[in-house]
Amino acid sequence: MPTDFRPADPGSVGNRPPETSGADANVVLVAKGIVKTFGNHTALNNVDLALHSGEVHALLGENGAGKSTLIKIITGAYTPDHGEISVDGVLVQFTTPQQAQSAGIGTVYQEVNLLPNMTVIDNLFIGRQPRRYGFVDRKKMAREAHRILSQYGLDIDVHAELSTFSVAVQQIIAIARAVELSGKVLILDEPTASLDRTEVEKLFEIVRRLKARGLAIVFITHFLDQVFELSDRVTVLRNGRLVGSETIGDLDRTSLVRMMLGKDLAFVHAELAADDTEPSSPLMRFRGFGRSGSVNPFDLTVHRGEVIGVAGLLGSGRTEMARLMFGIDTADQGALDIDGQKISLRAPQDAVSQGFGFCPEDRKVDGIFGDLSVRENIIIAMQAKLGWLQALNRDEQMEIAEHFIEALDIRTASADLPVKLLSGGNQQKVILARWLATDPRFLILDEPTRGIDVGAHAEIVRMISRLREDGLALIVISSELDEIVSYSSRVVVMRDRSLVAELRGAEINPSSIVRAIAAQDAEAAE
Amino acid sequence: MRIPSVKCLLSPQLVALLGVLLFNWIVFPGFFDVAWRDGRFFGSLVDVINRGAPVAILSIGMTAIIATRGVDLSVGAVMAVAGAVAATCAVTGQPVIIMLLAPLAVGMLCGLWNGFLVSILGIQPFVATLVLMVAGRGVAQLITEGSIVTFNDPVLIFIGTGSFLGLPMPAVIAIALMVGAHLLVRRTAIGLFIEAIGINRSAANYTALRSRSLVLAIYAFGGVCAAIAGTIAAGDIRGADANNTGLWLELDAILAVVIGGTSLMGGRFSIPLSVVGALIIQAMNTGILVSGFPPEFNLIVKAGLIIIILVLQSAKLAPALDRIFKQRPVQPSIQTSEKTG
Amino acid sequence: MNPRYRPLAATTLIFVVAYGLCILQYPGMWSTRILGNFLTDNAFLGIAAVGATFVIISGGIDLSIGAVIGLAGVVVAVLVSHLGLHPIAAFGIVLTMSALFGAAMGAVIHFLQVPPFIVTLAGMFLARGLASILSQDSIPISHPFYKTIMDLYYRLPGGGRLSAIGLLMLLVFLIGGLIAHRTRFGSYVYALGGNPTSAALMGVPTGPVTIGIYALSSLLGGLAGIVYSLYTSAGYPLAAVGIELDSIAAVVIGGTLLTGGYGFVFGTLIGVMLQGLVQTYIVFDGTLSSWWTKIAIGVLLFLFILLQQLVFSAHKAGARLKKAAA
Amino acid sequence: ANLTIGFSQIGSESGWRAAETSVTKAEAEKRGITLKFADAQQKQENQIKAIRGFIAQGVDAILVAPVVATGWENVLTEAKEAKIPVILLDRGIDAPKDLYLTSVASDQVKEGRVAGEWLVKTVGSKPCKVVELQGTVGSTPAINRKKGFEEAIAGQKNISIVRSQTGDFTRAKGKEVMEGFLKAENGGKDICAMYAHNDDMAVGGIQAIKDAGLKPGKDILVVSIDAVPDIFQAMAAGEANATVELTPNMAGPALDALAAFLKDKKQPEKFIITESKLYTPADDPKGEYERRKGLGY
Numbered sequence A: 001m002p003t004d005f006r007p008a009d010p011g012s013v014g015n016r017p018p019e020t021s022g023a024d025a026n027v028v029l030v031a032k033g034i035v036k037t038f039g040n041h042t043a044l045n046n047v048d049l050a051l052h053s054g055e056v057h058a059l060l061g062e063n064g065a066g067k068s069t070l071i072k073i074i075t076g077a078y079t080p081d082h083g084e085i086s087v088d089g090v091l092v093q094f095t096t097p098q099q100a101q102s103a104g105i106g107t108v109y110q111e112v113n114l115l116p117n118m119t120v121i122d123n124l125f126i127g128r129q130p131r132r133y134g135f136v137d138r139k140k141m142a143r144e145a146h147r148i149l150s151q152y153g154l155d156i157d158v159h160a161e162l163s164t165f166s167v168a169v170q171q172i173i174a175i176a177r178a179v180e181l182s183g184k185v186l187i188l189d190e191p192t193a194s195l196d197r198t199e200v201e202k203l204f205e206i207v208r209r210l211k212a213r214g215l216a217i218v219f220i221t222h223f224l225d226q227v228f229e230l231s232d233r234v235t236v237l238r239n240g241r242l243v244g245s246e247t248i249g250d251l252d253r254t255s256l257v258r259m260m261l262g263k264d265l266a267f268v269h270a271e272l273a274a275d276d277t278e279p280s281s282p283l284m285r286f287r288g289f290g291r292s293g294s295v296n297p298f299d300l301t302v303h304r305g306e307v308i309g310v311a312g313l314l315g316s317g318r319t320e321m322a323r324l325m326f327g328i329d330t331a332d333q334g335a336l337d338i339d340g341q342k343i344s345l346r347a348p349q350d351a352v353s354q355g356f357g358f359c360p361e362d363r364k365v366d367g368i369f370g371d372l373s374v375r376e377n378i379i380i381a382m383q384a385k386l387g388w389l390q391a392l393n394r395d396e397q398m399e400i401a402e403h404f405i406e407a408l409d410i411r412t413a414s415a416d417l418p419v420k421l422l423s424g425g426n427q428q429k430v431i432l433a434r435w436l437a438t439d440p441r442f443l444i445l446d447e448p449t450r451g452i453d454v455g456a457h458a459e460i461v462r463m464i465s466r467l468r469e470d471g472l473a474l475i476v477i478s479s480e481l482d483e484i485v486s487y488s489s490r491v492v493v494m495r496d497r498s499l500v501a502e503l504r505g506a507e508i509n510p511s512s513i514v515r516a517i518a519a520q521d522a523e524a525a526e
Numbered sequence B: 001m002r003i004p005s006v007k008c009l010l011s012p013q014l015v016a017l018l019g020v021l022l023f024n025w026i027v028f029p030g031f032f033d034v035a036w037r038d039g040r041f042f043g044s045l046v047d048v049i050n051r052g053a054p055v056a057i058l059s060i061g062m063t064a065i066i067a068t069r070g071v072d073l074s075v076g077a078v079m080a081v082a083g084a085v086a087a088t089c090a091v092t093g094q095p096v097i098i099m100l101l102a103p104l105a106v107g108m109l110c111g112l113w114n115g116f117l118v119s120i121l122g123i124q125p126f127v128a129t130l131v132l133m134v135a136g137r138g139v140a141q142l143i144t145e146g147s148i149v150t151f152n153d154p155v156l157i158f159i160g161t162g163s164f165l166g167l168p169m170p171a172v173i174a175i176a177l178m179v180g181a182h183l184l185v186r187r188t189a190i191g192l193f194i195e196a197i198g199i200n201r202s203a204a205n206y207t208a209l210r211s212r213s214l215v216l217a218i219y220a221f222g223g224v225c226a227a228i229a230g231t232i233a234a235g236d237i238r239g240a241d242a243n244n245t246g247l248w249l250e251l252d253a254i255l256a257v258v259i260g261g262t263s264l265m266g267g268r269f270s271i272p273l274s275v276v277g278a279l280i281i282q283a284m285n286t287g288i289l290v291s292g293f294p295p296e297f298n299l300i301v302k303a304g305l306i307i308i309i310l311v312l313q314s315a316k317l318a319p320a321l322d323r324i325f326k327q328r329p330v331q332p333s334i335q336t337s338e339k340t341g
Numbered sequence C: 001m002n003p004r005y006r007p008l009a010a011t012t013l014i015f016v017v018a019y020g021l022c023i024l025q026y027p028g029m030w031s032t033r034i035l036g037n038f039l040t041d042n043a044f045l046g047i048a049a050v051g052a053t054f055v056i057i058s059g060g061i062d063l064s065i066g067a068v069i070g071l072a073g074v075v076v077a078v079l080v081s082h083l084g085l086h087p088i089a090a091f092g093i094v095l096t097m098s099a100l101f102g103a104a105m106g107a108v109i110h111f112l113q114v115p116p117f118i119v120t121l122a123g124m125f126l127a128r129g130l131a132s133i134l135s136q137d138s139i140p141i142s143h144p145f146y147k148t149i150m151d152l153y154y155r156l157p158g159g160g161r162l163s164a165i166g167l168l169m170l171l172v173f174l175i176g177g178l179i180a181h182r183t184r185f186g187s188y189v190y191a192l193g194g195n196p197t198s199a200a201l202m203g204v205p206t207g208p209v210t211i212g213i214y215a216l217s218s219l220l221g222g223l224a225g226i227v228y229s230l231y232t233s234a235g236y237p238l239a240a241v242g243i244e245l246d247s248i249a250a251v252v253i254g255g256t257l258l259t260g261g262y263g264f265v266f267g268t269l270i271g272v273m274l275q276g277l278v279q280t281y282i283v284f285d286g287t288l289s290s291w292w293t294k295i296a297i298g299v300l301l302f303l304f305i306l307l308q309q310l311v312f313s314a315h316k317a318g319a320r321l322k323k324a325a326a
Numbered sequence D: 001a002n003l004t005i006g007f008s009q010i011g012s013e014s015g016w017r018a019a020e021t022s023v024t025k026a027e028a029e030k031r032g033i034t035l036k037f038a039d040a041q042q043k044q045e046n047q048i049k050a051i052r053g054f055i056a057q058g059v060d061a062i063l064v065a066p067v068v069a070t071g072w073e074n075v076l077t078e079a080k081e082a083k084i085p086v087i088l089l090d091r092g093i094d095a096p097k098d099l100y101l102t103s104v105a106s107d108q109v110k111e112g113r114v115a116g117e118w119l120v121k122t123v124g125s126k127p128c129k130v131v132e133l134q135g136t137v138g139s140t141p142a143i144n145r146k147k148g149f150e151e152a153i154a155g156q157k158n159i160s161i162v163r164s165q166t167g168d169f170t171r172a173k174g175k176e177v178m179e180g181f182l183k184a185e186n187g188g189k190d191i192c193a194m195y196a197h198n199d200d201m202a203v204g205g206i207q208a209i210k211d212a213g214l215k216p217g218k219d220i221l222v223v224s225i226d227a228v229p230d231i232f233q234a235m236a237a238g239e240a241n242a243t244v245e246l247t248p249n250m251a252g253p254a255l256d257a258l259a260a261f262l263k264d265k266k267q268p269e270k271f272i273i274t275e276s277k278l279y280t281p282a283d284d285p286k287g288e289y290e291r292r293k294g295l296g297y
């Protein structure tokens, strides 16, 4: 059943792919003249892409440039309005992702598209489970699963439900699945967004191995370092148009950014964090705050006008600490004082009424209201704060929404577009806008730059600094140490669900953070 | 209120309603005849809005419930309970105000019970309300002891069969409730919050929407709507028939909501369109009545019409229809995500 | 134990405890007769509920089951009693027809993207309507083959009967369990219920699977109709009215989530048995009026759900709430 | 000795059914019998389960008001093997006669016929268009009462049924259907009589006729079946013309027959048919209303 993709027009076999570099021999997949419109918005306009075997091909572009859409067209999840795709010189028309899979194209779509209700092995093998006597062979699958995941250093209960694992683990499983499926082409749409360094390293190792085996690999990311580290060629999209395809050797960082943004970008430098003067007025104080089974009691004082960066490995409990601070989980020990007054956080309402805001890390599950418009998504937290009856009217909503769409450069056809139709990075900005609209005094950002393009990334970093200057207190959780260093006035480090270190002033630099994170290993080594 | 755009007038629901009415006209040419008699309008068309009122009222409450990704199977039983309470008050000679408020209070209590199970205990709505669907009818029968409690109270009878400005009272109540509920959800933030909860409960929690109290309130409102429908049904036959009042009407109400375009998976909703859905169902029933088909064909005709309506408004066909309408030079698709009306 | 199975274990435990309590009050309920009756009397409900389990795990709903049971019974009766066909041939025809009926509903659901609630509601009207056009009255079936099957039972010590249809139900549960938990089709059903978009992106053939699920449900509805016709030796267009709600309740009591993606076929068996237990208990009590019967059923239903909720709310709280909004 | 009897009732779908239940309970109490009551909620399978449950409990006898005529052979055979006599109420079944002691029932076809004959007699040779409010499609009483009525008017060219729809035996649906008929038949001017398969629907229909500005009982004749209290009230007000009685006291004769059988093995008559008495306004409707009011209708 799974092998029925059909050549649309056998007569056109051997059509020349758009790349005329003489490397035709090892061209695996060619997409030519792809056009895709959604309503009256053109997401892709005459885009070409050629993949060669044995190369890592980075697909780059701003949020909303059309990268994911192109991937979905290549793999049969969407049908293009125009254009043709050929694999190994044969024209194909995939109408379902299943057909692409059986043609040897393995894909990790953006925003982990797995089945949270099923076990790890189901997620790894669904659609191609090994069978014995007509029944799926779970023993064999479990063995295979352990073998596959061990390559990624993941030793987990493969019979547990996927939803019991963190986003990072799910991401790795999605990658593992795609790698297993890819006979010719592996497509990775922002696979590293929620991974930390060690995991990224493991992934790169595997990608290099596959490359050596002759696979063509498409790699979408917003981390330019990773592009230079891994890829051989880049294709850049801007506003749904092809900007160009270049060999990586011909490019440097600035020219790449210029290709993506169409202009130069002033990079933000780390000078902001350099002031080591303690911000004057303490805003709130968590004392012995914790929850058994989740986060060990910690003490933390938050001052007005400071950014506290939270560093730690995956699963170190950073997200859980944030949830506790926002009243999503209730603390069963310790206390919180705000301006000297004791406050109890029993529900997010309590936190919001104190002027807290929280951008969760898993935007799809905990953040966006997919069917609501961008406008409604932006004003909803503010409206929740106002209450049920005191409604913002449409014009007021529009004004607020337009303001943030402009301020954060959210790429959307209109403020009334359902937010689920926005590209991933733009959805992230919408959630940020939602909390900024509530005019908070304390903002918790959990991985705010995940999946955000270079331009927007710089914008968000700038904004964090600006908010801080406005007197806001911020807690920012991030796995990117450079980023943490660039805006934090203080860094706390978490390990094994405990707050283990606090760095300030000159201590704030990547190497000392890494040391604090790894201290345990060092101790163990002694 | 904003003037409904042309696009919303061409909504598949209204097209479907028109279609069913035309169908009725074909099988019974006198369908559109309306006469003025005894200070009220009289005709099949009036019957449609009069008989459709109870389901329309149920669907008003049901819309909000379904929009939060819930469902209320107990509305039929609550109708019976409310009718029984109203009738009991009437025959025991309670003051009018009590006779009218008692069923509403009981309905609200039933709704709060459902809401409690769903929102506080976290039980799946389908089973949570199944409990009251089964037990509620028992309670109603307990009140009437299985018989039809007949009454002669003029106020209740007026609610069931009276008329106001020539329109039947049930229809007047339904319209008032529809307009009131629509304004309530759209002029406040409640509508937005309901949709948000239905679309993503977890995100609603992160946004501090007070989902629990809202869900509780919505089920309570559903109970009140059911109670109103039950009071009307009792007034209509001048008696409380605990055995049959509202039997299987929950399915009609859900059907009305879904025909009205609200997804059972929650999210976007429109109360007026649900009411149109209820009218479509009733127009079908009335059409079958006046058509003279043998009754064993009733269900087949109904099934056929539902299928046609669904095909008309199916997600896959809607764009095609849109295109047909777009070709006319009327107001080029001002696509607002604002709900109709 | 794998935490996935905890709710299932809890439901089973609740059944055992409830049965124990019943026996304490009415020792007569501990007899092979009652046990045999549990299987025989609930055979058609159980078979239909297996189909409902698949539909619900896939995130859908099938309201047409009861009507399909009625229609299947009438068609069998017409074929056997009026047209003189051998029951086995009639069974074959009926099963094929029901499967096609379900497949058609599945196709409408998948291709026209119409909610299953509505499609199957229309299916329910259609099937009931067809049945009452075929015959308004109930048609007795007096073929010797029917007698043979109903006389096929294993007499248990103590007067109980392990009837052919009771065993058939157990067999259907067994096969259903195997399909759900041990085949690719089964995993597709769970996938669809978990997140249809992801499932499609992961290469699950959503169209054929949707059609297959509803075909299976109607096929089992047809089988349940045949069993019902064996049980009553007749075909009656109004048979099994409202069975869809009973079977959905059985599925949900058995721990399956109506939102889809999670559940066990075996749990449904417990759900069916629990419902049978409630009815038997009420018959043994024998003092409840019509209305108190309804109230008692409602209250007992509530207690079961509440208990179950308490047992696995901890399990649910973490994992279920995280379910992605597709 | 103190007898224990199981009673499997169909449900409580109408006032008449409630009355039958309460009369049965009263009759059992009068004789010092313990009655085990099981409500089947309109489902045959529940009735079969209940009978099986009664057998398992070892009751002394079983009363059943069967929901349909077919499908009783297996379970009644079990009862017979367990030596428990079974008595049918309301209606007969398609099963070998040795499987039950006796059947106390009305003749539903006759009920329809009595109603029809009354109409034939009343209208004489005038042309008369009749509208019919049927019971639930497929239910035995609806089929039989329709059949009986049609038999009675079969020879009369002047009487014809012009419209026939189901009112599901309920007051609300009866009213709704009659409303439709009135619109469809020239505002009701063309209708000469309304025949309803039960009184509840007739009461609903009467209200519809009044709402349409016509006089029930005069402009449109009203004839129905069951003889529940409310129809006598209508009759007293001149709004209904005839009803055929279906007595809710089936249990009395049944328990008498059972007592005789248990005492000295006296085989009762196989079919005890209750009377299908016709009531018209001449039969003291007020008095009949008072007599029936307390019976649990």
Ligand SMILES: Nc1ncnc2c1ncn2[C@@H]1O[C@H](COP(=O)(O)OP(=O)(O)OP(=O)(O)O)[C@@H](O)[C@H]1O
Binding pocket: A038, A039, A041, A043, A061, A062, A063, A064, A065, A066, A067, A068, A069, A070, A110, A411, A412, A413, A421, A422, A423, A424, A425, A426, A451, A453
């Ligand atoms: N189903 C859809 N309907 C309407 N518009 C869509 C749809 N899917 C994508 N778009 C629009 O198409 C454009 C391209 O989106 P795409 O997801 O391909 O961006 P991207 O390059 O992957 O961005 P990111 O880096 O943020 O993931 C966006 O403007 C988005 O709003």
Ligand SMILES: Nc1ncnc2c1ncn2[C@@H]1O[C@H](COP(=O)(O)OP(=O)(O)OP(=O)(O)O)[C@@H](O)[C@H]1O
Binding pocket: A156, A165, A166, A167, A168, A169, A312, A313, A314, A315, A316, A317, A318, A319, A320, A321, A361, A479
């Ligand atoms: N690599 C892993 N292997 C096993 N379990 C993990 C892994 N990563 C995270 N987890 C589990 O996931 C849960 C989530 O932890 P939490 O989200 O608070 O961590 P975090 O520091 O915020 O990390 P993240 O960067 O993933 O958000 C923890 O209970 C942890 O045990």
Ligand SMILES: [Mg+2]
Binding pocket: A067, A068, A069, A110, A189, A423, A424
């Ligand atoms: Mg993308």
Ligand SMILES: [Mg+2]
Binding pocket: A318, A319, A320, A361, A446
């Ligand atoms: Mg985290």
